[in-house]
Amino acid sequence: MQLKGFTLLETSLVLLVSCFIFWLGFTLDQQTVEALREENFFRELRAEWAGQFYRAIxxxxxxxxxxxxxxxxxxxxxxxxxxxxxxxxLKHVGPPRQYLLSGTLAVHPQTETFRSTLGKNYSLRFQLGYGGQYRIVEKKHA
Structure with a gap:
């Protein structure tokens, strides 16, 4: 009587492929979470900048x-x-910089640069916008 079943090689291959699929899914999921954290940082920065500017006025x-x-x-x-x-x-590129938000609208246009380990570079340009508000413009370079 011969028993039917899987060989050690077949079982190992199935486990190897399963582990690879699990690892690939986990890696892609982590990158998505990190990209969302970067997006949320810039959203929070933009909101805080606007709120502080209006409070200063x-x-x-x-x-x-x-x-x-x-x-x-x-x-x-x-x-x-x-x-x-x-x-x-996200890493800030360059020396620490200071900006002064006040009702006088006096700020020199400058750029803050950030480098991401996800393969992107961000440039934030602070400049006068409509209604006396400073705008933050993001440029993404892949």
Whole structure:
């Protein structure tokens, strides 16, 4: 009487292919999550920038915005009012820079550059926009 079943080689191949498919799905899922974190960072930065700008106009109080190595800080006075950390895939390129948001609309157009480990570079250009608001323009280079 001969028993029917799978050989060790067949079982190993099935396990190898299954592990590869699982690993590939996990890797793609992680990249999607990291890309969403980068998107959320820029969305939060844009919202905070606009909110701080309008508060500076209403209260006639200047707000300092500082881009550091691992976060952006919004200061009113001596203490940070809001800190936004960069996602772990995003690195600020260049030296720390400071911007002053105030009702005088006086800021020199400048560019902040970020490099992503996901293969993208972002350039944020701060410039005067319509209605006295500063605009943040993102450029993605794949």
């Amino acid at each position: 209403q209260k006639n109080y200047p707000v300092n915005v500082i881009f550091l190595e691992d976060h952006v800080s919004f200061f009113q006075g001596d203490k940070p009012e809001k800190v936004i950390k960069y996602p772990r895939t």
